[in-house]
Amino acid sequence: MAERTYHHGNLRAALIDAGLQLLEEGGIEAVGIRSAARVTGVSHAAPARYFPTATSFLAAVAAVGYERLAAALAEAVNSAEDALSAFRAAGLAYVAFARREPNTFRALTHPSLADKSQHPDLLSASNRAFDVLRAAVVRAQADGHVVSAAPAALALTAWSTVHGISALIVDDQLAAKGYADDPDDLAEEVLATLFLGLRPTEG
Template sequence: MERGYHHGDLRRALIEAGIELLDDGGVEAAGLRAAARKAGVSHAAPSRHFRDVAAFVAAIAAACFEQLAESMASARMTSSDSVSGFRATGLAYVSFALDHPNRFRVLSHPLVSNKASFPELRDASERTFGVLRQAIIDAQAEGTVRSDDPATVALAAWSMAHGLAILLVDQQLQGKGYAADPQQLTDNILEHLYEGLRPHG
């Protein structure tokens, strides 16, 4: 829905418009001209904040990473213990992908794959990864996850959750005999991951 822009944070208004376009039509729909039109400003207005469409998509992706980080952090903080918190971050990750598939896809879109070129996106991505890493550190402190390098363990957990999310979002598991409920399937997968991370001995 188009809306008039009158005052305030034009950059934020354009990003919000871009997320709406992303939700409706994917990255290809989230153009600068379309966002300007939706925000009710001139086609030239976005150039004050975004040098090109890649910078605009990077800003959208950064905002989506922040949403994902918030969901994961909230899930971890409301869990009863470190193990539950660790698993909750994975569930939140997959749930975000299923609830917002185009927001999930923009996080790793080829247009913004080189996150070093977009500091805001790089920082948002690192904060999101940091939520998972902290969940690992907490579990290690309680002795429920073995004391390997937490960044490496977090990468293993992220790889599994991300891969599962892609399979579910792209509907690659239908008819293959897996649990029909994505949350149950995710919980089962994360249980396998967790069992593999228990301390030795």
């Protein structure tokens, strides 16, 4: 990784950018304050003003990851032709994000960041991503495609499903279970099963 010299501007943002680069190239284990300081070209002590702990730095990096996820979900939803397509598109966009940025995806739910209340920016970013999915649920309910129930609970059901299949795909766990299908086809099948379970009961 090439080092770059930091001169003037937003040091916090520069350090986060370095953290994202470290994450992409080396995974969670590579994301460290000292490493980010070296990449940014500042002293090891300089980041302490913004990130007093390694966890606070990882949380800031993960917050950007959630912002990227929220943007990807929103773009997919806004490009859909109707409410049901938007709900489906959100799920597929989630899986696509995980496949495109596997290390970022893993950082989003890293155990050290489980208590997001300790990291307001991370909590806010994660809520924005979840709110895109919840809004898609509300829209699908309004059009009669999804059962009438608490939108947050249905969004959690959908999130759990797409996160689970994403994790299995990213961590190469499917072949061992006999699922050698194309990941995109498998994601489509899983989402079709999810939607079948969320449809309103007729009659």
